[in-house]
């Protein structure tokens with residue numbers, strides 16, 4: 001335990017170099033962030049936060065599951081003040097594991113729509129992504145698409161691409177289908193979609209889009225920011241992939257498209273709680289919110305405020321208003337249903 005803590009402090013110190021100019025903060029004013037997000041744009045935001053508040057930001061980056069395990073293992077001795085991760089399913093997991101604490105802040109309550117934060121204040125979303133359908137523009141007409149539920153139709157036999165069900169994004173999508181249609185229908189859906197797949201699930205969301213462009217399948221389930229990442233990639237092959245794809249928002253005539261959030265919560269044993277809350281307020285505040293669509297191709301908390309031309313080109317859309325916390329609570333049912341359906 002002690003050695004783990006020691007090595008963590010070493011990590012914290014080394015990770016903070018380059019984010020903070022010397023002398024901008026007193027040693028007492030700092031905030032330790034465990035984050036699973038890997039964007040340079042986040043580092044730039046932390047630097048802006050330090051500039052605005054004098055609070056030094058120390059970063060530990062690791063995979064979401066590893067961060068959660070670390071927080072649990074460290075217990076009371078954890079140096080973490082804030083946990084940041086993508087997908088409310090993971091934030092709910094952290095909450096149930098007891099590594100977050102409820103916090104109240106009028107600014108957070110005002111900035112974050114109620115469905116994008118934990119009702120007890122254990123986590124708050126700060127960016128939004130939609131789980132959409134991308135389709136081959138030369139083989140699929142948008143009019144052929146409709147709801148997620150329609151991907152179960154035999155007309156999609158051998159044409160659907162999706163990543164593994166071990167991925168939280170698919171688990172949260174299925175959790176939203178459970179919330180809307182019930183567990184029995186969700187199982188029927190997962191089974192039928194598995195039967196319609198062009199290949200067994202493999203690779204990332206970006207790989208599903210590459211497979212559509214390569215003609216392996218015709219429609220893929222992916223998060224919106226990955227479309228932005230391909231379209232703006234330094235690799236011309238990725239940009240070519242993006243040029244062949246259309247973006248479709250499912251369930252517009254009903255509950256709306258499934259969305260999720262990146263978000264953060266204050267660590268249970270935070271020693272810098274006030275600074276932790278200030279950082280969350282900063283990330284959900286107007287200045288930071290304006291940057292996400294341009295830097296990470298994520299939507300701001302208020303989707304309609306999106307200023308990015310690329311994101312606007314995908315069109316305005318209606319988002320499923322279900323509370324993301326509810327989807328986190330459906331997570332274990334979703335995992336079970338995927339296993340029953342044979343969706344690896």
Ligand SMILES: [Fe+2]
Nearest residue numbers: 086169205223
């Ligand atoms: Fe992602």
